Amino acid sequence: RESKARTTLLQSIPDDHDADFHYMDDAWDIWNAVKTRFVGNVESKKMRKSMLKQEFLEFRIGEAKGLHKGYDRMQKILSQLNQLKAKPDAEDINLKFLRALPSSWSHVALTLKFKGGLELLSFDDLYYKLKTLKVNVKGYTTFPQANLDQAILHLTGNAIEKGAAKIYNLITGADTEEASTADDAGEFALMGVTSE
Template identity: 25%
Template sequence: MTTLGDKSLLLGGPLVWPTITVDGVTRPKEYTELTPAETIQADCDIKAINIILQGLPTEIYALVSQHRIAKYIWEKIRLLMQGTSLTKQERECKLYNEFDKFTYKKGESLHEYYLRFTLLLNDMNIYKMPLEQFQVNTKFLNTLPAEWSKFVTDVKLVKDLHTTNVNQIHAHLEQHKRHANEVRLMHERSSDPLALVASHQMTQSPYQSHQHSYQNSQHQQFVSPYQSS
């Protein structure tokens, strides 16, 4: 007797609906005309179709729902899912490439950098793409800009990168963002001569400024007795 659990329904061949010849005309049997064995097979095929269709995404359901035999539906789904599998592989390659080339964008804050990184990790988790915790943490730290280098070194010394997660590292670094910003500003000024001069003038004491002006005026007023008029 054929049962719902019998894989021959899907793998052994499609359901061939019984026919009957009446007055020389062959037609498919009505359900009420089926033998007990044929009724069981038809019922199992219908149940198999319902089980398959209920578990499908909407876009795939629309492509296979017109079929009325479980075997045909299953073969159509298998072909469609092969295409989906190829798309999944392409998506995985794209995400691995994004992870490999992920870097800090000039001008963004630590928090903005962290959000971009975690969004990428979430996409990779959806596809169940394996990444070691140490690999994730190292990538997050090593792509931070130069002003964070001291604090990155501190994290590597005091944190176990095999067990610490990115959220904890981000929280630790957030405590030092003011100092990192100061280092960044200092680097920007040192690389810009005009900014460096302006910074020097702003930090010069009032006494130094007055003394410098006085020395200049004295120099201008002094005329050597040997200088010709």
């Protein structure tokens, strides 16, 4: 039985590492050495955790990648961080994902950031909200089941003020008159954090 366990373990080791374990006679010794080498010791886990945190901090979604692929990549990072017991809190995850969105999403991301409540949303809820939101600012319509990847955010000339007010109104439920008093995008962004 010991011989069978040893043989099975040695066959499962990649060829380029076979020589490192072949001299061991005991299956239990081989198993412990394999765990240390491939699963990692405390030091390698710290290094892996550090690398994953860095990957999380530098996370970006390219224009060509799209929302779904970005979501999948973020989920993979979060899953690995969770295994190492280093998963960030919900608000940090949501803010990071909104900041990582391509520039074409900036109006939607800005509005969601300033609306607040991101700490109450799970990452999956945020993704669903982004996926189902579609705003056509020119026509002032929403299509709740449409894919956000196809959202139209064309704002030109005088439509910028009206469009920003409409987005603010649609997402926050605030008064359109109040939102339309913003002179520029910076003022519009600040409206989400004022207490008036």
